[in-house]
Amino acid sequence: MxxxxxxxxxxxxxxxxxxxxxxxxxxxxxxxxxxxxxxxxxxxxxxxxxxxxxxxxxxxxxxxxxxxxxxxxxxxxxxxxxxxxxxxxxxxxxxxxxxxxxxxxxLEGENLTAFNKEGTLLPQERVADLVKRVCLALDHAHSHGVIHRDIKPANLMFTRDRRIKMTDFGIAMMTRGDNTNDFQVMGTPSYMSPEQTKGLKLTERTDFFSLGVVFFELLTGRRPFQGRTLYELMDNIRYSPAPSVLGYNAKLPPAIDQVIQRALDKEPELRYRSGKQFAEEIDRAMKGHPLTVHDIKGAKKAALLKSVEFFRSFDRREIEEVTQYGTFIRYEPGQVIVREGDVDTTFFVLLAGSVRVIKNKRKITDLTKGACFGEMGAFTKTARTAHVIARQPCVVLKLDLKVLERHSPALKLKIYQVFIETLIQRLEHTTKRLSEQYAPIRQKAKQEPVQEQSTVVATDAQDSEKESLTGVNDPTGKGYRAANDDEPVAGTIDENPDVRTAK
Known part of the structure; x- marks a missing residue:
């Protein structure tokens, strides 16, 4: 007490x-x-x-x-x-x-924790209706710049006349202003979005992930992500795919699984754009109508990968694994892809369009199709050093090193190999560019009078030789005279012709 x-x-x-x-x-x-x-x-x-x-x-x-x-x-x-x-x-x-x-x-009624276990579940039609109403409530909150951040059954309560109400904005924050990062790693762990567990900047779509967890739980009596420890739970939320709701309740309309899978996507950009859209898709799924297609088809993904230099050396199996474990995301101009300061294990390959790298509100460079970015932060697990923003409509492949490590270490090793080869090519290119840049200076030096150049070099050589020998290897302190190419020096020559040892 x-x-x-x-x-x-x-x-x-x-x-x-x-x-x-x-x-x-x-x-x-x-x-x-x-x-x-x-x-x-x-x-x-x-x-x-x-x-x-x-x-x-x-x-x-x-x-x-x-x-x-x-x-x-x-x-x-x-x-x-x-x-x-x-x-x-x-x-x-x-x-x-x-x-x-x-x-x-x-509120005189119960909250939804009374209906999230086997034996107490509500009819699926009732669950779908309740979640639709919460979607519209979130749509209203989001339209006022408010993210709830703690959607869970305990915060969804019935009134006496059985209307559902969303309660407890205890950790809600306005999306406007500079303080949106305050209290970000807050919420109830089982219902947190992946970005919330990482302490990243949150958008309205974090609420859709949490509501997706609630939806899954109310239909099956279990949560989609579980763990014996908090660390294991967080790891599963971040990296494990959500199970199919149909595996626990085969009587559900198949399209409902698609709705929940989209809400539980690891990438916020691939979830629903608004609560209204989420509610509309629930309604279509329950009525058996086709849903909106939002993903890139498998054949298109493979073609996009093969069209960039980064994946030219990948065989068919490796390409299939990239499409399986990678996330293909469409961005519109102005959308932020990478945020400065975020710490993550993901990197990106630009498959179409162009992006701009910005630091301190100043342009650093523009990147086009085939470019990679974010790899240094991913490999070193350090904070991102710049923003990356879409300049044109673009398609970006996002790969998470932790996902690859868990599901395909061989693919991770292949990607490391390509990065090393790319780094070597960049160094060679830089060396060649610098060589070309300084070529006119060397040519001009060769055209100067030979006598003047030789005198300078000889004098420097004498000074250097005398300085290096006097007082170091000469016990007499008298020094040694620098030798010409055809005159022997006082000493012996080692087997290494570039090393001379004084006697």
Whole structure:
């Protein structure tokens, strides 16, 4: 039992202190993401509310206290601006002494954790309808620049009349501004997106991955990604393909598996563009209608690979493995492909179009078809040193070294070999270019008077020879005279004709 629990229990039991703010505490509803939640009454208008409270001073150090309190009020501001039938309503926010609180709509029904296990599953049509409504609620939140970041069954609750509501924007953040990286490695591990587990910059599509996990779980009674340890769970979320939902519930429409697989794609760019599109595809799948084709066909992938120099030495089997383990992504002009500062084990090959490398808002270079980028950061596991942005509509192959290491070490070795050969070719090209650049200087030096050049060289040689011998290998300190080519030097010549040893 924590000090916070004791303090809050005293509030309830002590008749001289029955309120927090103007709200009368009637009982506990449980612990939420940000603290204790109470059933309370607003005496001004007689409305029952859920009162979410926290004593931050009992949990955080003084130096962090104001920052945390500001985050608490930001949660209330974010949620209070979202007015939607499937998003919980926020009525009030305030502070009473050491207590911060948010008064929100009181939901009398269960959350979806009551329906995510075998034996308690809802009918598939009901599940599809609930997830569609959450999709539209997310569409509304995203249109206001808000990413939820913690979609899970516990944050999806029924009202008394069985309407679904999305709750707890406790770690939600506005997508605008420079603070979007704050608290990124937060959320509930089993429902995190791959980019969320890596601490990368998040977009709205992280919510679609989390909702895809919920969708899978509500239909099968199990989660798509599991692990005996947190590390194993995170590793599976990042690199293991999602299992087919049909393997656990064969009665589902086949197209539903396609919908979930797209939501659970490792690449955010290949998930749904919006909650509205996600909801529409669920509806089409449940009705048996064909879905939107968003992937590049296998034959086209192989042709794209063979059209660039990087893959010319790959045989048919290796090409098939690249298409199996690589991700082919289409980017529109202006879309960011690589972000400066990200740390990842992925690299890219440009299969069509062109991209621009930018650092400190300045152009470094433009890359065209066949170019590779991101390999140094992938190999060394260090932060990316520049942004890479699409200049034209382009197709990019993304390969993850950790995926290759897990599924095809031989393919990984082949790629390393190609990179080494490419590096050697680049060095040869650079050497040749530098040689050509300095050729006019050498030619000009040859055309200068021979006598003047010889005198300078001889003088330098004498000084150098005398300096190197005097006081080093000469115990007399008198020095040695530099020899001409046809005059012997005082000493012996080693078997190595370039090494002379003085006696």
């Amino acid at each position: 924590t000090e916070t629990d004791d303090t809050l229990r005293n509030i309830i039991q002590n008749p001289t202190m029955p309120n927090i703010g103007r709200y009368q505490i009637l009982g506990s509803l449980g612990r939420g993401n940000m603290g204790e939640v109470f059933r309370a009454r607003d005496p001004v208008i007689g409305r029952m509310v859920a009162l979410k409270t926290r004593r931050f001073d009992l949990v955080y150090e003084q130096k962090d206290l104001q920052f945390v309190i500001d985050k608490f009020f930001e949660e209330a501001r974010i949620a209070g601006n979202l007015v939607h039938p499937n998003i919980v309503t926020v009525y009030d926010v305030g502070q009473d002494g050491d207590y911060c609180f948010i008064a929100m709509e009181l």
